[in-house]
Amino acid sequence: MSVDTATVKRVAHLARIAVTEEEAEKMTGELNAILGFVEQLDEVDVAGVEPMTSVVAVTMKKRADGVTDGGYPDDVVGNAPETEDHFFVVPKVVE
């Protein structure tokens, strides 16, 4: 399988990365090189093989569904580019 520039632009939009026409064209070549490389997996017979979900055979640990941490809003918003009264500020999203 290979991708064209329109597909690269669509994927870039899905990934929320702005790309120029020039970048999209360059990336198309690079992505096709990588997709061409991974195509060799088609040689492998995976009939009846379970996909891996965990490299180490362990049962998922569980804990009580309770609050164990928190209560420091200053720390939570401390690194944000723009905040107001412990809220993150973003451009208006609801008309």
Add this chain to the structure above:
Amino acid sequence: MSDLTELTVSEIRDGLAAKDFSAVELTDAYLKAIDAFNGRFNAYVAVTPEQARDMAIASDARIATGEVRPLEGVPVGVKDLYCTKGVHSQAASHILDGFKPPYESTVTANLWNDGAVMLGKLNMDEFAMGSSNETSYYGPVVSPWKSRGSNADLVPGGSSGGSAAAVAANLCAAATATDTGGSIRQPASLTGTVGIKPTYGRCSRRGIVAFASSLDQAGPITHTVRDAAMMLKSMASVDARDTTSVDIDVPDYEAAIGQSVKGMKIGIPKEYRVEGMPDEIETLWGKGRDWLKDAGAEIVDISLPHTKYALAAYYIVAPAEASSNLARYDGVRYGLRVPSDEIIEQYEKTRSAGFGAEVKRRILIGTYVLSAGYYDAYYLKAQKVRTLIKKDFEDVFDAGVDAILAPATPSAAFAVGAMDNASPVEMYLQDIFTVTVNMAGLPGISVPGGLDASGLPLGLQLIGRPFDEATLFRAGQVIEDAAGRFRPQKWWA
């Protein structure tokens, strides 16, 4: 007193115990060396002298009262991927501009609890994506090694290039690193240092910026096998804040150093003899086999038939997980923001300005292979291949093999900029011998084995059973004893 920055971690322990020098004297020697030489290597992206001195003073107080911890006073550099409270933690990316976490990673907290001293944060490939430390927002790291008769700057490998270069150039006694596809073992091999990627789940990933969550593991880069054993003992722990960390006791790894390998079965996988591999690597591999045999190990030929597919499967799984993990960098909660009146446009502009070319490439590949209609053909298929890769190893270990010996890298270090016009896939081939271990979650160590014809170091890799790092330290010490240690010419001093 001779140069304190030449000492290994175990020599530091002995020297502090014998009162040959104080922890403050030692830390000051490193801070002085960083001040004088970091400009040549670009290994540190942030230095923390006040913190280092405070920690060293605390260590001297401990030593005075006899309450000495396992890594008391040992000056350590930390890869920029680790969150360190109130200190630069940006994964060497522009998108985390100004980020200073309000918490400490579990692994670094373990090190400080055991008495280690933090010198600063080490350069790396952006988000640990790279094999030469050339994708960093802070520019490439230069290796302390030079080819004989050449003055060209060489890469230290990646992604833990700052960690490897800092240890090799004596800018820290030991360093933390991480390994997703070879990022500890490949730079260790290229710089004549020791690097171990422990079993997946051995160290907590809490507070380590995520790249590919099913593959990422923390580990140390050090001067010697013994130092690696000491560092890993402190770094490893089960952690309630990482559900994939495993609740198995951390053994005294140092006790394995010096134990005989008599009767141990070492497997030599024929699939690691790849086309175009330099003769020198083949020769070194043969030497490694002989050293272990001479020490009493039994050498057996083995087959890991799915080896050749590991890199392709990795370049589906790792970008897929990365595209998901890196979705959090949106310019809202931390890091860089490129403002806009419209939120989608703000995300797109922020991420376009904040991520470098290699990171964007991997996010796009990951987004593509996970997108509707392609998931089964790529991601699911790669995870099935991964099951087969793991089974290859399980079959060999079930047949009684204790450890596997292979080269660590397909070549020695290359010049900074040499791969600028190469296809991304050519750089990915650097990980051909290391990536299988991540795919199967196994421990792997790179130990210096020798120098090539131009005087550059090459590493040998040992791969072990899950949670059997002790066997790797034991066999790794045999290689170190036979090969000796390799230090670069000090052209910078």
